[in-house]
Every structure is written in structure tokens, then in C-alpha cells.
Amino acid sequence: MTRQRPFFVQFLVPAVLVAVIFAAAMFNVLKYSFLEFVPGSLNVGGFTLENFTRINRPIYYWVLLDTFILSFATAFFALLLSYPISFALVRAERNWVRSVLVVLAITPLFTGEIVRTYSWMLVLGSDGVVNTALKSLGVIDRSVPIMYTRVGVVIALVQFAMPVMIILLATAISQINRDCEKAAANLGATPNTVFWWVTIPLTLPGILSGFVVVFAWTMSAFSTPQLIGGGKVLMISNVVYLQGFSSFNLPFAAVLSLVALFAALGSLALMKLLTARLEQNMATS
Amino acid sequence: MSKGTNMRSILFWTAVVAILVYMTLPAVVVVATSFNPTEVMAFPPSGFSLRWYEKALTYPDFQAAFKNSLIVMGMSSTLAMLLGSSFAYLIFHYNFRGRGLLEAALWSPLIVPHFTTGFGFLLLGSHLNLTQGFAVIVMAHLLLVTPFVTRAVFVSLSNVDPNYARAAANLGATPTRVMFKITVPLILPGMIGGWLIAAILSLTEFTASLYVTASRTQTLPVAMYNYIREYADPTISAISALLILSTTAIMIIANHFLGLRRILGIDNG
Numbered sequence: 001m002t003r004q005r006p007f008f009v010q011f012l013v014p015a016v017l018v019a020v021i022f023a024a025a026m027f028n029v030l031k032y033s034f035l036e037f038v039p040g041s042l043n044v045g046g047f048t049l050e051n052f053t054r055i056n057r058p059i060y061y062w063v064l065l066d067t068f069i070l071s072f073a074t075a076f077f078a079l080l081l082s083y084p085i086s087f088a089l090v091r092a093e094r095n096w097v098r099s100v101l102v103v104l105a106i107t108p109l110f111t112g113e114i115v116r117t118y119s120w121m122l123v124l125g126s127d128g129v130v131n132t133a134l135k136s137l138g139v140i141d142r143s144v145p146i147m148y149t150r151v152g153v154v155i156a157l158v159q160f161a162m163p164v165m166i167i168l169l170a171t172a173i174s175q176i177n178r179d180c181e182k183a184a185a186n187l188g189a190t191p192n193t194v195f196w197w198v199t200i201p202l203t204l205p206g207i208l209s210g211f212v213v214v215f216a217w218t219m220s221a222f223s224t225p226q227l228i229g230g231g232k233v234l235m236i237s238n239v240v241y242l243q244g245f246s247s248f249n250l251p252f253a254a255v256l257s258l259v260a261l262f263a264a265l266g267s268l269a270l271m272k273l274l275t276a277r278l279e280q281n282m283a284t285s
Numbered sequence: 286m287s288k289g290t291n292m293r294s295i296l297f298w299t300a301v302v303a304i305l306v307y308m309t310l311p312a313v314v315v316v317a318t319s320f321n322p323t324e325v326m327a328f329p330p331s332g333f334s335l336r337w338y339e340k341a342l343t344y345p346d347f348q349a350a351f352k353n354s355l356i357v358m359g360m361s362s363t364l365a366m367l368l369g370s371s372f373a374y375l376i377f378h379y380n381f382r383g384r385g386l387l388e389a390a391l392w393s394p395l396i397v398p399h400f401t402t403g404f405g406f407l408l409l410g411s412h413l414n415l416t417q418g419f420a421v422i423v424m425a426h427l428l429l430v431t432p433f434v435t436r437a438v439f440v441s442l443s444n445v446d447p448n449y450a451r452a453a454a455n456l457g458a459t460p461t462r463v464m465f466k467i468t469v470p471l472i473l474p475g476m477i478g479g480w481l482i483a484a485i486l487s488l489t490e491f492t493a494s495l496y497v498t499a500s501r502t503q504t505l506p507v508a509m510y511n512y513i514r515e516y517a518d519p520t521i522s523a524i525s526a527l528l529i530l531s532t533t534a535i536m537i538i539a540n541h542f543l544g545l546r547r548i549l550g551i552d553n554g
Contacts, residue, residue, distance in 0.1 A: 006463075006464070007460065011372065014367075015368065015371065016387065019390035019391055022393075022394065023390060024409055025402065025425075026397070026405050029404055081307070084304060085304055088297075088298075098546065102545045103533070104305055110485045110532045110536065111529050112490070112491060114506040114509045121513075122314050122315060127326070162308060191290065216396065222495075237398065250408070261397055264398060
């Protein structure tokens with residue numbers, strides 16, 4: 001070694017150790033997906049490919065499709081609702097407004113899945129806030145079902161996803177060179193034109209990464225579909241749990257976990273590809 | 286300012302407020318129902334009572350689960366601070382063979398679904414006969430929260446002027462002395478911020494914990510989940526209110542001392 005590398009070994013060893021433990025955990029999922037399920041037992045048999053052929057059934061296609069649709073809808077609405085907040089968060093003139101916005105926008109990220117899901121149960125339930133309010137306003141006579149529906153699940157999932165979306169969008173908005181907007185305005189563009197033809201295109205990379213991160217993140221949501229879906233809305237996470245803890249079919253649960261993992265990896269790879277193409281286009285135009 | 290600009294600005298801020306109401310309404314409802322005197326979760330509450338707080342704080346399952354959560358949180362967030370800081374230092378300063386692979390492994394818990402991680406540790410734990418203790422839970426949490434420390438410390442390291450360390454070394458300080466007298470004090474805000482995020486995320490982690498905890502080691506979110514599935518009274522509202530109010534307080538304090546916008550990299554408004 002020509003150069004002195006203080007702390008190299010001391011810092012490398014624990015990192016490698018922990019990485020190996022994680023790899024071992026993931027390897028166990030992979031291993032179980034190839035082992036035979038013995039009904040009524042937690043023990044598994046020998047090598048088989050049967051678990052992978054089992055996924056080839058309409059019900060699992062529907063669950064996957066549902067997971068995709070719910071994640072897509074969540075990412076779309078989270079984007080729609082987060083953009084104004086991020087914009088205000090970066091551009092508000094008063095410092096205290098920005099501080100209030102950042103605390104209100106980020107705190108939900110740290111209250112945890114259970115607290116947030118439970119809160120939405122109180123809001124969306126048949127005696128919940130929404131139904132009570134609509135009834136007392138005379139809009140409806142009887143409670144409309146929101147719990148145990150896809151709409152209810154998406155309403156809650158969007159709120160969960162927003163802090164992450166807001167962080168990613170705000171980062172993108174704060175990196176805009178404001179001279180571009182000023183130049184457009186000086187050349188006679190109306191504020192609307194500036195927003196749609198300058199601000200939005202300049203934040204497109206942030207929009208794209210926010211969309212895909214939320215999409216991938218929502219694909220692995222568990223407690224919201226579990227409690228608000230109540231078994232009527234099934235995402236892939238809920239089926240993994242059912243297979244693992246109700247049927248004790250650990251090998252098949254392992255296969256479904258791998259499917260979820262590769263779906264998440266696939267969507268992130270797709271984002272990399274799209275972002276690269278986008279940046280190329282922006283550079284050439 | 287023209288009339289059009291004014292109108293647009295009013296519309297914009299109305300939309301912002303409406304969206305913020307949507308984001309915060311659930312938390313407000315939970316806090317309000319937690320003071321309900323009856324078992325019905327009425328909103329607005331029909332009176333004022335602290336009975337659900339008393340029940341939440343004296344319920345044996347929650348007491349045990351809270352203790353478990355504190356053990357897991359204390360161990361995993363402290364280990365994560367040490368691991369994340371040293372790992373950030375490693376990838377900030379050194380290039381070495383296998384670095385890409387190591388980075389992939391330690392960043393990937395952000396992408397791998399929590400139930401896949403939890404399931405993996407469940408299988409690993411049963412393979413090693415460790416299903417009844419805290420070791421596997423702490424390990425799973427350590428992996429899930431370390432990336433947040435790594436990121437926070439990496440940002441701190443990028444903001445440190447390398448000349449301080451060089452000057453100290455030129456004046457004859459040993460690498461150990463440079464590390465603990467110069468580098469660590471300069472990146473301490475990042476380490477503390479990272480530790481705080483790690484602690485909160487560990488305390489509230491649910492999905493992976495559901496897989497790796499046993500009934501004796503269940504953490505608070507798991508105990509809350511089990512309670513929600515069996516009972517419908519405002520006890521969970523009381524615990525949730527305590528968690529919401531304490532995290533909000535921590536966020537306000539963190540924003541004041543550490544600057545949330547600076548930590549998140551959105552501070553050139």
C-alpha cells in the first residue's frame with residue numbers, strides 16, 4: 001500500500017459483517033422458494049420448482065394487477081397533491097411559513113404505519129369523520145362504505161406517500177435556476193406559461209423519481225391494505241402474510257416475497273432508464 | 286401586484302391549506318378521540334376524559350411491548366449510528382475493490398420490501414435458533430435504519446473542509462487524534478440527526494417487526510396492531526396521540542437546532 005489509509009480495516013470489517021448477515025437473510029428467502037411445502041408442518045421438504053408454477057393462477061395475477069393499479073393510483077395522486085406543497089415549501093417568502101410547512105409535511109413520515117393506518121380507520125369508518133360530516137350536511141342518508149374499499153386504501157396510501165414525494169419534489173424545485181423563469185417572464189410569458197413550460201419541465205427528473213419511488217414503496221405497503229382493506233382489498237404483501245402465517249406455506253410465501261422484490265427492483269431500473277433518456281433529451285434540445 | 290396575480294396567489298394558498306388539512310386531519314381526529322369519555326369513537330368528542338390514557342399506560346401488553354421497543358430502539362439506533370457513520374466515512378474517503386457490492390448490500394434495505402426483509406430474518410432466525418430473543422429483531426432494525434444514518438453523515442462529511450484534518454496531520458496529530466479531535470466533532474450534528482431518525486424509525490417500524498417478533502418480544506407497533514384487531518375502543522387513540530405529539534415535538538426541536546430543510550437538502554428557497 002502506497003498511501004496510508006487510517007481506519008480502513010476497522011470501518012470495513014463491521015460493514016462487511018452486517019452486509020453478509022443481510023445477504024444470508026435474503027439467501028434464506030431464495031432457498032425456501034425452492035423447497036417443498038409439507039402441508040400441516042413448518043418443516044420443508046427437498047428441492048422443487050412447484051412453488052414457482054403455483055403462482056401461475058388467475059388469483060395471483062389479480063393480486064399482482066391490483067397491487068400495480070393501487071400503487072400507480074397512489075403515486076399519481078401523491079404527485080398531484082405534493083407538488084403545490086413542495087412549491088410552497090421552497091418558494092414561500094416568510095421563513096416561518098416554510099418552517100411550518102416542513103414540519104407538517106414531514107412529521108407523518110415518523111409517526112409510523114400503525115398510528116397512521118389507525119387514524120385513517122377513524123376518519124373513513126362507517127361512523128367515521130367523513131361519513132358523520134356528510135350525514136350532518138345532508139349529503140347522504142346512510143353511511144357510504146369507504147373502509148374495505150380500494151378508494152379507502154388509496155386515500156390512506158396517498159397520505160403516507162406524500163412526505164417522501166414532497167422531499168423529492170422540493171429538492172428538484174429548489175435546484176431550479178430561477179434565471180430561466182425570469183428570462184421567460186421578461187420575454188413576455190405569463191406566469192401560467194412560465195409554470196407549465198419552464199418550471200414543470202425543469203423539475204421533470206424530480207417528478208419522475210418521486211413517482212417511481214412512491215410506486216415502488218407502495219408496492220410493499222402492508223398495514224394499510226391489511227387494516228383498511230380488511231381482507232377485501234389484497235395486495236401482494238397481504239398474500240405473503242396469509243401464506244406464511246395462516247397456511248404456514250413458507251416456501252410459497254418466499255416465492256411471493258421474491259416477486260415483490262423483483263417488481264420493486266424492476267420499477268427502479270425502469271426509472272433509471274427513463275431518467276437517463278430524459279437527461280439526454282434535455283441535453284440535446 | 287395585479288389583480289390576476291393576487292387571485293392566483295389566493296387560489297394557490299387555498300389549495301395548499303386544503304391539502305395540509307387532508308394530511309393532518311387523521312392526526313387531529315386521533316388526538317381528539319383519545320379524550321372521549323365513552324367507548325364510542327365519536328368525533329368531535331362528547332366530553333373530556335383521560336381514562337383511555339390511564340388504560341393505555343397500565344395495560345400490561347403495552348407496558349411490556351414499550352419496554353421491548355425501547356430495548357430494540359436503543360440497541361439498533363446506537364449500532365446504526367456507529368455503523369452508518371463509519372460506513373459513510375469509508376465510502377467518502379476510500380475506493381476499494383468490492384465497494385459497489387458492499388454499497389448495494391447496505392443501501393438495498395431501502396428498496397427491499399419490509400416484509401421480504403422481515404421474512405428473511407424470520408427464516409434466518411429459525412435456522413440459527415434465535416427466534417425467542419432480541420438479536421434477530423435488532424439485526425433487522427439495524428439494517429432498515431442504517432441507510433438513514435449513512436446518508437446524514439455522508440452529507441455532513443461533504444460539508445467539512447478537508448484542510449482542518451490535513452492541518453492537524455501536518456502538525457503531527459496521529460490519525461486517531463485527527464479522527465476524534467477534528468472529524469467526529471465536525472460531523473457530530475449529522476451523527477446525532479441520523480441517530481434521531483434511526484431511533485424514531487425503529488420505534489415505529491411495524492411490518493418487518495411483525496415477522497421477527499415472538500409474543501414475548503413483540504414491539505409496541507405489533508402490540509398495537511394485535512389490539513386493533515381485537516378491540517375497538519379509544520385506547521389506541523391515546524397511545525397514538527402520545528406518539529404523534531412526541532414526534533411532532535421532536536420534529537419542531539430538530540427543525541430548530543438542526544434545520545430540517547438543510548438536512549433534507551431543500552434550503553435554497
